[in-house]
Amino acid sequence: MSQASPVAPHSVVPEPARERRAPFLLRALILVLSLAAGLLALWLLGFVLDDIGDIDRPNLASFEHGALEPALVAAEGEQQRTLAAVVRDIGRQHEIQAGLRASIDNARGTLEQMLEVRRLALEKGGDWQEAEGAALATAQQRFLSSQDQLDESIELTASLEQRRHELTASMADLLQRLDVQREPARAEYQRALKSREYRVAAFKLAFLLPVFLAAAWLVARRRRGLYRPLFLSFLLAATWQLGAVIHQHFPAEFFKYLALGAGLAVVVAFLVALLRSAARPSGAVLLKRNREGYRRWECPSCAFPIRTGTEAGPATCAACGLQLYHECASCGATRHSQLPHCEACGAS
Ligand SMILES: [Zn+2]
Ligand SMILES: [Zn+2]
Structure with missing residues (x-):
């Protein structure tokens, strides 16, 4: 370094304080701690931005509440309840029918057995008792009665199915009318959502831009300062969050141009500063x-x-x-x- 090898004429681009550099380990530690500080700053900024993003979120239900005709809403609720009851009744009737079918099968078996007994008795020359005749009549009675109940239940189910069909159709009609009323409420909601989006973006930028500018100012101001790595890491955190906010809240097209423009501006600014200090060193x-x-x-x-x-x-x-x-x-x-x-x- 102290060798007197001739330096090229006008090669005055300054080498930053090489002889006063801290030892490698210390420099590495400073770098790591600065990065940690930057990450924490990034995190902190993220939390603040999240909280800003939570302000007055519009509620779709409250928008619909004002727009819908109360009578229609009440009718929809009523019909929904009736429909649920009908569906429940249909299920109950199916259960009853299953029970009746089992009982009919049972009775049919008994009846067939008794008839067989009577046929055999008549063939052998008639030892058919009065009591057995009564039992057969009772079995017959039970079989027929179950059959009747089953028919009744099937009929009832058919009418319930019919009711369900009607209710479903009328519900569809009602829902369609409600949908027509919901349409403007939804449009209103979308508008509110969009205007809130802009408001949130404005709030976020109002918070983030001063932080960003302060960090940038500190970095630019203290070009050779002791705390430069720290300020630089804050600036990086703020820049990152700024990019995230712009990416999230502005159209992708816009972001593309902005990101490229900012990158170009930074590169050009660095180049200009370098060229300037090379040509006319000052201070x-x-x-x-x-x-x-x-x-x-x-x-x-x-x-x-x-x-x-x-x-x-x-x-x-x-x-x-x-x-x-x-x-x-x-x-x-x-x-x-x-x-x-x-x-x-x-x-x-
Ligand atoms: Zn000279
Ligand atoms: Zn003097």
């Missing part, structure tokens, strides 16, 4: 350049070797003509022309 960069030049016994501007010090009187770079030493206006000693203070009297 801290210029001071550093000049300091380094005198320290290495080279012209700060063109790196031509300097052979003399202040003790040899005023001097100029033989290669580029830059004034190197001149007489101090306040003490008359020879001073460095390109450094802020006179080394003899300290005048600036």
